Amino acid sequence: MEDFGPWVHIPCVPPFSHAGLRETIDGGQMFRWQAVDVSCWQGIWDRFAARVRIAEGGAIEAAFPDGTAEEALPALLRLLGLDQDYVGAYDSLPWRSDRVLRSAMMQFGGLRVVNQPLGEALLGFICSSTKRIPQIKECMGLLAERFGSPVAGGQALPTWPQLAAVDEADLRGCKLGYRARYVWQTAQFLAGDPGYLTAVEAMPYEGAHAALTRLPGVGAKVADCVLLYGTRSLQPFPVDTWIIQAMAHLYGLHGWPVDHVAQFGRTHFGEFSGLAQQFLFAYARRAGGA
C-alpha cells in the first residue's frame, strides 16, 4: 500500500453535512471511490489519488500519496467543485417556493456535483446502464487494473486511446456484458476522431448533448450524466427511473415521457437544474420522498 501524507484542512462553504459529502463522493456520480470507514473515502481520478474525510464545521480534510499533494490538491478542489460558487448556486434554486427541494437541500447540505475528466465520466456512464453502483464500481476497478496505467496510489482508469487497443472479448472479461460492444465501438470512433471529446467540452449544452448521443451506447440519459459529472456545467438534468418516480410523485408528472420530464426539470429549476436533480436523486434514492 501507498503511504499518504498529512491531512490537509479544506474549509467548505456551504458546509458539508455527512450525508451531503457521502452523496457527492459515493452516491453514484463517480465509481472509483471506496469507503474506508463511515466518514472517510479513498479514490482515484485522472492521474491522482486521495483520501477525503469530514471535519468539524462542515469542512473536509484530504490526504494524498507522498509527493503528490501539490498537484493533487488543486485537482481535488476542482473535482469536488470546491473552487466554484455553490453559495450562489444554492441560493438560485427555487427552495423558497419548493418545499420538497428545500427539504432535500437540508438533508444533504453541502452536496456538490463533481467535475470529472469528461472521458472518465463517459466510460463510467456507458457502463452504467441497468447496473447497480457496486457492479459499476467493480467493472471500473477491473478496467483500471487490467488496462489502465499505474499512478501514485493505485491504477488510473484507461484513457480512450488505451481502450481502443483492447479487444472486445477482454472488455467482456471485465463483466461489462453487452456494454463491452458499446465501449469498443466508442473507442474506435474516438480513435478515428481524436479531438472529438475536446470539441464536445467547448460546445454549448444542446450541441454537446447531440454530439455525445452520436457515440454508441450513449443515449439521452447517459449524455446528460456525462455532461453533468464530466464538465463544470450544472445545467444538464439527467432523467433516470429514480427521477421519473420522484418527479411523478412530487410534482404530479405521472406518465410523462422522459424527455418531457427533462425539459420540465431544466425550465422549473433553471440554470443550476443539475444541482437540483442531484438533491432530488439523493432524496428519492434514500426513500425520503415517499
Next chain:
DNA sequence: TGACAGGGGGTGT
C-alpha cells in the same frame, strides 16, 4: 441449501 424467476440508475433495432 439450492435452483429459478424477475428485474435493474438504458440503448439500439
Next chain:
DNA sequence: ACACCCCCTGTC
C-alpha cells in the same frame, strides 16, 4: 415493444 449481458434479489 423487446432483446441485450451480468449479477443481485426475492421466492419456493
